[in-house]
Amino acid sequence: MSNKRSEPDSHQPHNTHIIFLAPIGLIFMGGLASLYPRPSGLLGIILLVNLVVSGVWTWIGFRKMLDLRPRWRGVYTITHFDLFFLYGAIFSWRGISERLGSALLMFGLLILAAWVGYRYREAILSEVLAPTKWLTRILYFVATGGGGGAVVGMMVGKMDSDIPLYLVYIVFLLLVMVIHSFWIKIEDPDWDPKPYREKQE
Secondary structure: OOOOOOOOOOOOOOOHHHHHHHHHHHHHHHHHHHHOOOOOHHHHHHHHHHHHHHHHHHHHHHHOOHHHOHHHHHHHHHHHHHHHHHHHHHHHHHHHOOOHHHHHHHHHHHHHHHHHHHHOHHHHHHHHHOOOOHHHHHHHHHHHHHHHHHHHHHHOOOOOOHHHHHHHHHHHHHHHHHHHHOHHHHHOOOOOHHHHHHHHO
């Protein structure tokens, strides 16, 4: 029996190797969370465990061609984004204030953002895929440029230490809502924003 992966059809991605980027994202953000503002052995161990589980999950998905299944790929992607944003929240929390109250607030808001993204997934995703409001375009600009700019600014020491951390956290809250709105595509791969908008009009 041939060990070669079968060619995907027209409805499947042509380059499924992209799933190997997920563990790399965890290394980046998990590394920042573990090292800033000082190294944390506990977070380092947690990150290592996450990477082992992620690596095994990724390899099995690739070898068994599970990455060609939209539902598997969607769950896999959202889970890894959740871990990425969780480490991002830890990174911000450790830099701002390592207090229990701050942790409860920041991680509580992260969970709330995920719930809002799922609860209003059709409305959010339809606006993401085809923006109709200026507010959406502004938020998109902030989410795509603000987080990266804040991290770079903090690294070169040109911004006050707390400002970029708050900005990174706010950007992650927005992105969590967007990522969880993609559950509608897992539940219904053929979902399209146009019928939804017509129904709302």
